Every structure is written in C-alpha cells, then in structure tokens.
Amino acid sequence: MDPILHHYDASPFSEKVRIVFGMTGQAWSSVIxxxxxxxxxxxxxxxxxxxxPVLQVGADVYCDSQAxxxxxQRRSPLPGDRGLAGLRGINLWADRLFFQATVPVIFGELGHLTPKAFIADREKLSGRPFDVGAMAQAAGPMRVQWRGHAAWxxxxxxxxxFLAGERPGLADAAAWMNIWWLKGALPDxxxxxxxxxxxxxxxRARMAAxxxxxxKDITGAEALSVARSVRPADPxxxxxxxxxxxxxxxxxxxxxxxYGRDPISGTLVAARQNRLILAQETPDLGRLHLHFPRVGYIAMPGKT
Ligand SMILES: N[C@@H](CCC(=O)N[C@@H](CS)C(=O)NCC(=O)O)C(=O)O
Known part of the structure; x- marks a missing residue:
C-alpha cells in the first residue's frame, strides 16, 4: 500500500517529507x-x-513531520543513514529555531501581499496576532540570524x-526545509x-536535483475510503x-x-519513547490509529 501524504505544495514542513520520498525513490499518493x-x-x-503534513498508511495516521x-525511516531506511539517532536534534532545530527566523524574513517582505483569510487563520492557529508590521521590523535582525543558521x-x-555523508539522509531533509522555502519565496x-x-x-543544488x-495525485475522498477499507496495523x-x-x-x-494546539482525544494504544499512539473509533471511518511524536507534544490522561 503506497503511503498517502496530505499536504500542499507551498508547505515547507511537507517539503521535508517529499524530499525523503525522492531519496528513497518510492511511490506515494498525494492529497492536496x-x-x-x-x-x-x-x-x-x-x-x-x-x-x-500528515501521512496516512491505511488506517494509521502519522501527525507531524517528526513522526x-x-x-x-522504519519502513525504508535510507542507505548509509544512521537513522534518526543523529537526526532528532537537527530536525527540531529546523522546525523551531530556524523556522522561527524564516517566518519573519519571508512575511516581513511579503506580508502586505498575504490574503486576509490566511492572516485570520494563522492568528487562530497561533493564538497571537499575525502582525505583518512587527514581522517587517523583526526581519532585519532575523535576516542576520537566518544567515547564521544557514552557515551552520x-x-x-x-x-x-551531504550532511549524512556520501548519500543524502534524514538530517539533509530536515536542514533542507528552510533553505527550500526562502529560496523559493524570495530568491534575491x-x-x-x-x-x-x-x-x-x-x-542546495544537489538536494534540489x-x-x-x-x-500520484488522488482525491481526499479516495484517501478516506482507503482508511475505511482497512484496520490499523498491529502496533x-x-x-x-x-x-x-x-x-x-x-x-x-x-x-x-x-501552535495548532487543538486537543486530540482517544484511547491509548501504546506510549513509547518517541511515539504516542492513540485509537479513535469513528462512525464513518472505523478504527484509526493516530501517531504523534513525544518531544513537542503534551500528553495527558483524560478526555477533552
Ligand atoms: N511540527 C509540525 C509543524 C507543521 C506546520 O507548522 N505546518 C504548517 C504548514 S508548513 C501548517 O500546518 N500551517 C497551518 C496549516 O497549513 O493549516 C510538523 O513538523 O509537521
């Protein structure tokens, strides 16, 4: 069963996953x-x-690019890659520190072109004002930091x-995200x-190649019917x-x-060092297993 990636083309976190598909050369289905x-x-x-992005494999749903x-990596390890052992820190650096420098650099320049509906959505997502003026002011110091991150x-x-050595690995995919985003959005x-x-x-040129x-493009409805037709894999x-x-x-x-702290409730399937799996019994899709990382996520007993 090909994995299904729920994503959109301009999403930098999704690009981190798409390039891993490129590294393994594997077939995948895309839902925009x-x-x-x-x-x-x-x-x-x-x-x-x-x-x-979100990755769906049948009735197993992986939330967050870390998971x-x-x-x-578990399904098709990259040749020569030491796996996640050396990656997790790089991945979180790219997701948080480097990303937080990239956002004001990009929106400080492009904020005035950003649709109102997008701004309203991101304010709800973050719980804070999406202040284009403040981002424009922060863009100067953040550009300095951005270059510092790139120099790392x-x-x-x-x-x-490649960061992983002779062949590209997951550390390269993680480091790639912000480079790809700024180069595409603001080439100068x-x-x-x-x-x-x-x-x-x-x-960058090697990675872009x-x-x-x-x-393979499929519809959201097709992806939902895949989930409906199977049970989750053994956890x-x-x-x-x-x-x-x-x-x-x-x-x-x-x-x-x-940000994007919507609480997700379910029944615990397995809590592991780097993965929390919860089950939901849904009337339409049947049983789903949702997979979340541990670092960067809060897990609590109870219901919403
Ligand atoms: N920690 C998450 C962050 C994902 C994230 O912030 N994605 C952005 C798009 S690149 C997002 O979802 N923005 C809100 C949206 O697209 O609805 C991950 O690694 O997947």
Missing amino acids: TPNIMPKPDLTPLTGGYRRA ILDEL IDDALGEAP TYARLTAGLDQLEAW IGHGVR PPHDRDDALGLSPGDPVVVMADD
Missing part, C-alpha cells in the same frame, strides 16, 4: 489539503489535528556532499543571505516505564506544545 481551515478531508482522519520521518549547514557539510534575499556559503550552495520520488509494544503512567485502553489527550 487547503492551507487554511476548514480541511474536511483531513480532520476526520486526524481527530482534529490540522497541520500539514512521519520516523515512520518512513555550510560548516557542518565541510567537504562532504536568499542569494544575499547565502553569499559566500559555497558548500551550502553546492549542497533529488526530486520527490513517484507522486508496537507499549513501554511500561513510560513517564505518562497510563496503560493501553486508558483515555488520553494529545496536543502540540507550540
């Missing part, structure tokens, strides 16, 4: 979700989780073609902020030492700890 709410073909699958990369990649590469700013970072530029594997074992202190079958609520 809207970039603002509502997302009627996505939220029934995710129990309300709304961010992009997605983890799962893709340049330094880390040294003479190697990108050129200014990466001037002299020659290893980075050579790496990787592509996205074999993408991995529950970790009895887990700090949450719950047992399989207990009610649990999960939410992101940064």
Whole structure:
C-alpha cells in the first residue's frame, strides 16, 4: 500500500517529507489539503489535528513531520543513514529555531501581499496576532540570524556532499526545509543571505536535483475510503516505564506544545519513547490509529 501524504505544495514542513520520498525513490499518493481551515478531508482522519503534513498508511495516521520521518525511516531506511539517532536534534532545530527566523524574513517582505483569510487563520492557529508590521521590523535582525543558521549547514557539510555523508539522509531533509522555502519565496534575499556559503550552495543544488520520488495525485475522498477499507496495523509494544503512567485502553489527550494546539482525544494504544499512539473509533471511518511524536507534544490522561 503506497503511503498517502496530505499536504500542499507551498508547505515547507511537507517539503521535508517529499524530499525523503525522492531519496528513497518510492511511490506515494498525494492529497492536496487547503492551507487554511476548514480541511474536511483531513480532520476526520486526524481527530482534529490540522497541520500539514500528515501521512496516512491505511488506517494509521502519522501527525507531524517528526513522526512521519520516523515512520518512513522504519519502513525504508535510507542507505548509509544512521537513522534518526543523529537526526532528532537537527530536525527540531529546523522546525523551531530556524523556522522561527524564516517566518519573519519571508512575511516581513511579503506580508502586505498575504490574503486576509490566511492572516485570520494563522492568528487562530497561533493564538497571537499575525502582525505583518512587527514581522517587517523583526526581519532585519532575523535576516542576520537566518544567515547564521544557514552557515551552520555550510560548516557542518565541510567537504562532504551531504550532511549524512556520501548519500543524502534524514538530517539533509530536515536542514533542507528552510533553505527550500526562502529560496523559493524570495530568491534575491536568499542569494544575499547565502553569499559566500559555497558548500551550502553546492549542497542546495544537489538536494534540489533529488526530486520527490513517484507522486500520484488522488482525491481526499479516495484517501478516506482507503482508511475505511482497512484496520490499523498491529502496533508496537507499549513501554511500561513510560513517564505518562497510563496503560493501553486508558483515555488520553494529545496536543502540540507550540501552535495548532487543538486537543486530540482517544484511547491509548501504546506510549513509547518517541511515539504516542492513540485509537479513535469513528462512525464513518472505523478504527484509526493516530501517531504523534513525544518531544513537542503534551500528553495527558483524560478526555477533552
Ligand atoms: N511540527 C509540525 C509543524 C507543521 C506546520 O507548522 N505546518 C504548517 C504548514 S508548513 C501548517 O500546518 N500551517 C497551518 C496549516 O497549513 O493549516 C510538523 O513538523 O509537521
């Protein structure tokens, strides 16, 4: 069964996953979700989780690019990649610190072109004003930081073609996201902020050539009928030492700890060091298993 990615083309977190499909050369199905709410073909699958990307494999649904990369690596490890062991820190750096520098750099310049509906949606998502003026003011200092982040990649590469070594790996995919986003959105700013970072530029060109594997477009309705037609895969074992202190079958609520904190409730299937799996019995789609990372997510006993 090909994995199904729910995403949209302009989404940087989704690009991180698409390039992993390119690295493995694998076939995948693409469902384009809207970039603002509502997302009627996505939220029934995710129990309300709304961010992009989401990976669906039958009736198993992986929320957050961290859980997605983890799962893709488990299914088809990249040759020469040490797996997630060396990646998780790089991944969280890219998702949080580097991303938080990229947002004001991009919206500081493009904010005045941003549709009102998008701004209203992002204010609801973050619980804070999407203040284009403040982002324009922050853009100057953030450009300086952005170049600092980019220089970390340049330094880390040294003479190697990829961060993972001779072949690209998950660390490359994580580091790629913000580079791809700024280069695509503001090519002149990108050129200014990466001037002299020659290893980075050579790496960027190598990464851009990787592509996205074999993408087949399907509709959201088709993806929902896939979920309806199968049961979730057998889950991995529950970790009895887990700090949450719950047992399989207990009610649990999960939410992101940064933005898009919609609480998702279900029944605990397994709590593991790097994965929390909860079940939902849905009238339309039957049983679903939702997979979340642990770092970056709050899990609590109870119901919403
Ligand atoms: N930590 C999440 C963050 C995902 C994220 O922020 N995605 C953005 C799009 S790139 C998003 O969902 N924005 C709101 C939306 O598209 O509805 C991940 O790694 O997947």
